[in-house]
Amino acid sequence: MARTHAETGSPAGAAAFLLVPNGPLRAGIDARAVIAVALVFLASTAVGAATATEGTRSALEVIWTWSPLLLWGFLFNLFISAAAMLIGTAAGVPLGVLQTSDLGPVRWLAWLVTQFFRNSPWLVLLFLCVFLIPYRFTVLGYTVLLPDWSKAILGFALPVMANVSEIVRGAIQSVPTGQWESSASLGFNRRQTLAQIILPQCYKRMLPPWMNLYSLITMSTVNASVVGVSEMITLTNEVLAAEGSRPALLAPLYGFALVCFFLYCYPIARWTQALERRFNVRG
Amino acid sequence: MEAFADWFRWLYEVTGINLTYFYDPFDRARMLRGLLLTLWMAGVTIALSIVVGLIGAWLQGSRFRWLRLAVDGFISLFRNTPPLVQIYFFYFGLGYMLPRVPDVSSGQLEPLLSNVQWAIVSLSLFAGAFNIEIFRSGIEAVSRSTVEAAESLGFSRWQTYRDVVLPLAIRTCLPALSNNLVNLIKTTNLAYAIAVPELMYAAKQIWADTTNVPEMMITVLVIYVAIATLFAWGMTRLERWLKVPGFGTGA
Numbered sequence: 001m002a003r004t005h006a007e008t009g010s011p012a013g014a015a016a017f018l019l020v021p022n023g024p025l026r027a028g029i030d031a032r033a034v035i036a037v038a039l040v041f042l043a044s045t046a047v048g049a050a051t052a053t054e055g056t057r058s059a060l061e062v063i064w065t066w067s068p069l070l071l072w073g074f075l076f077n078l079f080i081s082a083a084a085m086l087i088g089t090a091a092g093v094p095l096g097v098l099q100t101s102d103l104g105p106v107r108w109l110a111w112l113v114t115q116f117f118r119n120s121p122w123l124v125l126l127f128l129c130v131f132l133i134p135y136r137f138t139v140l141g142y143t144v145l146l147p148d149w150s151k152a153i154l155g156f157a158l159p160v161m162a163n164v165s166e167i168v169r170g171a172i173q174s175v176p177t178g179q180w181e182s183s184a185s186l187g188f189n190r191r192q193t194l195a196q197i198i199l200p201q202c203y204k205r206m207l208p209p210w211m212n213l214y215s216l217i218t219m220s221t222v223n224a225s226v227v228g229v230s231e232m233i234t235l236t237n238e239v240l241a242a243e244g245s246r247p248a249l250l251a252p253l254y255g256f257a258l259v260c261f262f263l264y265c266y267p268i269a270r271w272t273q274a275l276e277r278r279f280n281v282r283g
Numbered sequence: 284m285e286a287f288a289d290w291f292r293w294l295y296e297v298t299g300i301n302l303t304y305f306y307d308p309f310d311r312a313r314m315l316r317g318l319l320l321t322l323w324m325a326g327v328t329i330a331l332s333i334v335v336g337l338i339g340a341w342l343q344g345s346r347f348r349w350l351r352l353a354v355d356g357f358i359s360l361f362r363n364t365p366p367l368v369q370i371y372f373f374y375f376g377l378g379y380m381l382p383r384v385p386d387v388s389s390g391q392l393e394p395l396l397s398n399v400q401w402a403i404v405s406l407s408l409f410a411g412a413f414n415i416e417i418f419r420s421g422i423e424a425v426s427r428s429t430v431e432a433a434e435s436l437g438f439s440r441w442q443t444y445r446d447v448v449l450p451l452a453i454r455t456c457l458p459a460l461s462n463n464l465v466n467l468i469k470t471t472n473l474a475y476a477i478a479v480p481e482l483m484y485a486a487k488q489i490w491a492d493t494t495n496v497p498e499m500m501i502t503v504l505v506i507y508v509a510i511a512t513l514f515a516w517g518m519t520r521l522e523r524w525l526k527v528p529g530f531g532t533g534a
Contacts, residue, residue, distance in 0.1 A: 119511040120504050121469035124483065128500050219365035226367075226476050233368065251376025258364045258372060265363040 038259075057243075059252035066239045067256075073232035074260050076149075080231065081218040083153045088160025088217075089210075095161060096168025097194065110165070117162035122155075123223050129155035130227045149231075152224045156217055167209045171202035204279055211272040215265045222257070232257055301495040302502070310489050317485025318506065324403060324481060325468045325510070331407035332467060333460075336414025341444060343419055354415065361412035367473050369409055374401040374477045402474035410467040417463060421456030422448055454525050461518035465511050472507070482506060 063070075098110035117125065130151045137144045175198050183193040225233035236253050243249055288306035295301045304314040342354050361369065378401055383392040396404065425448050433447040453460075475483040486499040 115512075116508060119465070119469070119508045119515075121472045121483075121507050123472050123475065124500070124504050124507060127483075128504065131496055132500065215363070219363075220367075222365040222367045223473070233371070247375075247379040250379055251372060254368055254372040254376050257368050261364050261368065262360065266359060269359075269363055 059249055062239070062243055062249055063252060063256050069235055070232060070239065070256065071260070073230065073235035074257075074264075077221040077231045078218065078264070080149060080153055080156065080221045080224065080229075081214065084156035084160055084217055084221075085214050087153065087157040089164050091157065092161040092164025093168055095165040096172070099165060099169040100172050102190070114162045114165040114169075117158050118166060120159075122159050122220050123226065125158045126152060126155035126223055126227060129158070130229075148227065149224070149229045152221075152227065152229045155224075156220065160213060160217055163213050164210065167206050167213070168202070170209075171205040172198055174205060175201050208272050208276045208279065211268060211275070215268045215272070218265060219261055222261075232260070300498055301493060302498055303489060303493050303495060304502075310493075313485045313488060314482075317480060317482040320399070320480060321471060321482040322510070324399070324406075324471045324474065324479075327403050328406045328410060328467055328471060329464050331403065332410035332414050332464075335407060335411025336418045337449075339411065339415035340418035340422055343415065344422070344444075358412045358415055361409050362416075366406070366409045366470055367476055370402060370405045370473055370477060373405040374398060398477045399474070399479050402471070402477060402479050406467065406471060406474070409470070410463060413463045413466075414460065417456045417459045418452060420459070421452030421454075424455045425451045451527075454522075454527055457518065457522045457525070461515060461522070464518070465515050468511055468514060469507065 057065075095110050095114060098106055099114060101107045101110065130148060133146060133151050133154070135146050135148075135151075137146070172194075179197060179201070180193060183197045188197065221231060222233045224231050225237070228234065230238075236257055240246075240249055240253060291302050291305035303310040305311070339354050339357070342350050345351055378394055378396065381395045384395055385391065386393040429451070430443060430448060433443040438447065472481060472483045474481055475487075478484065480488075483503055486503045490496045490499040
């Protein structure tokens with residue numbers, strides 16, 4: 001394996017490693033997998049083209065015409081996932097820390113909340129948020145309107161919160177107890193130990209599962225089409241309707257969505273794997 | 284039984300909490316059918332995804348390079364695309380391309396696979412892709428010397444896999460497998476999107492009729508959490524039951 005400055009363990013080196021894919025990451029993007037996906041996609045469009053009747057446009061033409069709209073929808077998916085990840089992480093980290101609290105009831109409650117949201121299906125949580133949160137609030141005379149997508153973000157943030165909570169708990173518990181004991185003997189209180197000694201060691205362990213979660217939540221954002229948020233799949237359905245609902249277009253258009261998500265999520269997955277390998281070797 | 288139903292009627296009148304499936308036979312039947320279909324789909328997809336995982340993991344150890352590449356491609360494809368779009372792609376896209384066959388009873392031309400079957404196929408492949416990785420990591424954890432010992436005793440490749448590697452590998456990967464299967468149970472409700480009348484769909488029909496959205500929503504959530512928790516508990520029991528003395532931290 002190529003030695004890089006990241007392995008010296010300096011924070012700057014680690015940051016550089018995260019930003020610049022080098023070392024084992026160079027082998028990261030596997031051309032074969034991309035080619036395989038392209039083949040599947042082309043095969044489906046070919047079948048679509050073969051069954052197209054006179055006077056209608058081929059599947060590729062349709063995709064080409066509508067691709068700006070569809071890609072805009074895809075960007076909206078990415079926005080939803082990023083916002084959900086941000087909110088979910090902000091809520092999940094404290095929840096995870098509470099799961100390791102030395103106060104029994106606090107620990108138990110945090111555990112209960114985590115388990116409940118971890119074990120509920122993501123689609124049900126999405127329904128819950130979109131249908132049960134009112135579309136407008138009146139606070140101090142101001143009326144706040146909540147569009148569907150903002151409620152959907154909350155619906156995705158809930159499972160993120162629960163999963164981040166578990167990641168944080170796992171990482172904290174993987175730090176040897178001796179660290180707690182030596183910090184205590186050096187006069188650190190519990191909060192200081194956690195913030196200055198334990199958590200800084202956790203980032204590395206938390207990063208790969210956190211990235212995995214990000215990839216999963218990105219793929220789940222298409223669930224928002226079920227509740228009518230105009231993201232990529234909703235737009236795909238609208239494009240299908242606009243093109244006269246020709247069945248021959250179904251596979252190519254959904255295939256196009258599959259390809260977009262694959263091209264975004266696959267590099268993340270490879271990157272995550274590379275990080276896992278690296279951290280395992282060094283941990 | 285009648286008193287039970289009456290109590291829930293009374294609950295509705297007094298508090299406004301309308302749990303129709305406790306006193307309305309029609310809603311109860313819908314809800315039960317939905318629950319049964321969810322359980323059935325969960326059972327079938329779990330079984331099929333394990334089969335996909337075992338076959339895939341076995342093929343990954345193949346001598347033929349193109350076979351290993353095909354399995355790798357399958358895993359990458361299914362792990363990195365949204366399961367909902369996979370379901371759409373299978374049900375709408377492939378479903379349209381497949382020939383229609385005459386129905387046994389009516390003789391009318393019907394699609395080869397129904398929406399329930401398509402949901403089962405695509406969810407099994409989706410979870411199966413994860414299972415292949417899980418089983419492979421379990422198989423890799425079996426020490427090389429154990430496999431060599433089996434080979435030197437004259438076991439064939441298939442026999443070594445079935446009698447030596449697999450029993451050990453399954454024990455190693457049970458925690459990860461149980462995690463993935465719980466996820467699969469939760470994911471079965473994506474079939475809602477192609478109008479499979481499972482639990483979520485039944486609940487939606489009921490709340491469309493009686494506008495008791497919060498009650499039905501919470502009911503569905505509680506049922507899913509209960510199923511997932513029970514399954515996870517069962518898997519932990521299985522883990523303990525299968526435990527080989529001398530491995531891990533010991534029971």
